[in-house]
Amino acid sequence: MTVATRDRILDSTAELLRRYGYTGTGLKQIVAEANAPFGSIYHFFPGGKEQLGVETIHRSGRMYQELVEEVFDAAPDVVTGVSDCFAGAAATLEVTDYADACPIATVALEVASVSEPLRQATAEVFESWIQSSASRFGRAGIAPAQARELAIAMLNGLEGAFVFSRALRSTEPLHVAGAQAAAAVRAALDPQAPAATPRSRRRARSAP
Amino acid sequence: MTVATRDRILDSTAELLRRYGYTGTGLKQIVAEANAPFGSIYHFFPGGKEQLGVETIHRSGRMYQELVEEVFDAAPDVVTGVSDCFAGAAATLEVTDYADACPIATVALEVASVSEPLRQATAEVFESWIQSSASRFGRAGIAPAQARELAIAMLNGLEGAFVFSRALRSTEPLHVAGAQAAAAVRAALDPQAPAATPRSRRRARSAP
Numbered sequence: 001m002t003v004a005t006r007d008r009i010l011d012s013t014a015e016l017l018r019r020y021g022y023t024g025t026g027l028k029q030i031v032a033e034a035n036a037p038f039g040s041i042y043h044f045f046p047g048g049k050e051q052l053g054v055e056t057i058h059r060s061g062r063m064y065q066e067l068v069e070e071v072f073d074a075a076p077d078v079v080t081g082v083s084d085c086f087a088g089a090a091a092t093l094e095v096t097d098y099a100d101a102c103p104i105a106t107v108a109l110e111v112a113s114v115s116e117p118l119r120q121a122t123a124e125v126f127e128s129w130i131q132s133s134a135s136r137f138g139r140a141g142i143a144p145a146q147a148r149e150l151a152i153a154m155l156n157g158l159e160g161a162f163v164f165s166r167a168l169r170s171t172e173p174l175h176v177a178g179a180q181a182a183a184a185v186r187a188a189l190d191p192q193a194p195a196a197t198p199r200s201r202r203r204a205r206s207a208p
Numbered sequence: 209m210t211v212a213t214r215d216r217i218l219d220s221t222a223e224l225l226r227r228y229g230y231t232g233t234g235l236k237q238i239v240a241e242a243n244a245p246f247g248s249i250y251h252f253f254p255g256g257k258e259q260l261g262v263e264t265i266h267r268s269g270r271m272y273q274e275l276v277e278e279v280f281d282a283a284p285d286v287v288t289g290v291s292d293c294f295a296g297a298a299a300t301l302e303v304t305d306y307a308d309a310c311p312i313a314t315v316a317l318e319v320a321s322v323s324e325p326l327r328q329a330t331a332e333v334f335e336s337w338i339q340s341s342a343s344r345f346g347r348a349g350i351a352p353a354q355a356r357e358l359a360i361a362m363l364n365g366l367e368g369a370f371v372f373s374r375a376l377r378s379t380e381p382l383h384v385a386g387a388q389a390a391a392a393v394r395a396a397l398d399p400q401a402p403a404a405t406p407r408s409r410r411r412a413r414s415a416p
Binding site: 019020021023024097098099101105106108109110112113114119122123126127149152153155156157158159160161162163164166167168169172173176177179180184 | 227228229231232305306307309313314316317318320321322327330331334335357360361363364365366367368369370371372374375376377380381384385387388392
């Protein structure tokens with residue numbers, strides 16, 4: 001059993017957790033998807049499903065953060081970066097028939113009151129996401145405390161919109177969240193602008 | 209087997225779904241919590257767990273909406289109502305050791321790609337929540353399309369903050385979401401005010 005097998009197990013687990021959650025994902029399903037022998041799970045993950053869950057949460061969290069960093073790095077400015085993240089999330093959701101949203105949110109809600117190691121893994125990932133966005137907003141010139149609030153507000157919007165978008169099979173909630181997050185960052189960079197909401201901003205722009 | 213038994217089954221199911229999700233809730237656990245005989249589930253819900261899930265989602269969704277309506281009705285104005293909803297959600301979360309958040313979000317994420325009847329039930333509840341808040345914002349004087357956007361943004365913030373607050377065991381995300389939602393509604397009622405973010409608003413207020 002090779003490292004490639006271990007990676008395939010982690011890849012399959014990540015995909016299954018994202019779509020079906022922790023309780024809804026069985027070890028048999030994981031090895032079937034990974035095309036790996038059943039014994040390989042306990043070979044690589046002696047702690048069984050919980051250890052596999054913790055490692056997958058950390059790995060998926062890192063990969064998702066890298067993806068978001070790349071989108072931000074490719075954008076001309078931080079406000080566009082925020083918009084692009086939400087637009088990308090909406091496009092992915094549509095392409096995957098509303099299946100692929102946040103890699104760890106379903107698990108986070110399931111395990112919060114059930115497994116302390118798994119809850120802690122989700123908390124560490126979320127905190128690193130908050131800090132990553134907050135320091136990016138900070139580098140754009142926003143004061144630390146406000147940068148953290150903006151990061152939390154943006155991520156709240158993203159996670160909440162994933163819940164609604166998947167249930168409603170509509171990207172409307174993601175578009176609303178993206179417009180709001182971009183407007184909030186724009187307003188923080190220019191506090192005198194009448195930012196308000198996306199709609200009133202559009203109105204303000206088209207006024208003579 | 210009486211109507212009281214049926215109600216106890218629905219109550220237990222609601223509580224278990226909220227905390228452990230759909231897959232993590234077993235029929236044996238439900239009847240044990242409800243202090244009901246096992247056969248009573250199929251007596252009252254011939255469609256078994258899925259039917260029980262659909263009815264519980266609708267029932268919990270209605271009850272949660274009524275709770276929110278009561279908070280809004282008790283508030284002197286719609287902006288205070290928004291703040292009070294988030295403050296109440298944060299207080300409940302703390303009191304229940306970060307267990308009792310949205311009654312149907314965990315289920316919504318679990319079932320979105322798995323069960324069409326359950327997904328549809330969560331979609332119907334979410335759409336009714338959006339319309340309820342949107343019409344309240346509309347009655348406060350906000351135009352329909354913007355009222356819908358504000359309702360979606362507020363609910364995005366609430367659901368996302370529940371994910372983060374439960375995982376992080378902190379009410380910070382809920383407080384950030386509540387301040388943002390209240391500021392957005394305030395700004396929509398008075399588009400000329402420099403609403404921006406809660407922090408810049410505080411700064412603006414304290415300026416000489």
